[in-house]
Amino acid sequence: MNALTFFRTLADLLDALKYGDVRSEMIKKTGPPAAKIAAVVRDRAGVDSEHVNALHTDCKRCANTLKAAPRLGQALREDHLIGALHQRLSITRRLL
Numbered sequence: 001m002n003a004l005t006f007f008r009t010l011a012d013l014l015d016a017l018k019y020g021d022v023r024s025e026m027i028k029k030t031g032p033p034a035a036k037i038a039a040v041v042r043d044r045a046g047v048d049s050e051h052v053n054a055l056h057t058d059c060k061r062c063a064n065t066l067k068a069a070p071r072l073g074q075a076l077r078e079d080h081l082i083g084a085l086h087q088r089l090s091i092t093r094r095l096l
Contacts, residue, residue: 011085
């Protein structure tokens with residue numbers, strides 16, 4: 001793989017991460033739905049409420065960790081060299 005292919009692939013990956021915010025989607029899936037499931041299941045007969053509470057706590061912990069984490073690829077987007085290369089590659093793609 002040559003350097004140009006590497007940086008074009010990196011630019012494509014950064015674009016995909018920018019438009020498909022994986023982190024916020026994961027937060028949506030672990031937060032409120034987990035609370036709703038826990039509320040519905042807790043009062044049912046034969047359900048281990050301690051286990052449900054532990055799973056719900058784990059989901060909340062994961063959601064909080066995701067909220068505190070930077071967006072995927074943020075460090076790469078803030079890098080000046082990669083930013084300059086990304087800009088130049090996007091210009092050359094438009095010309096082709």
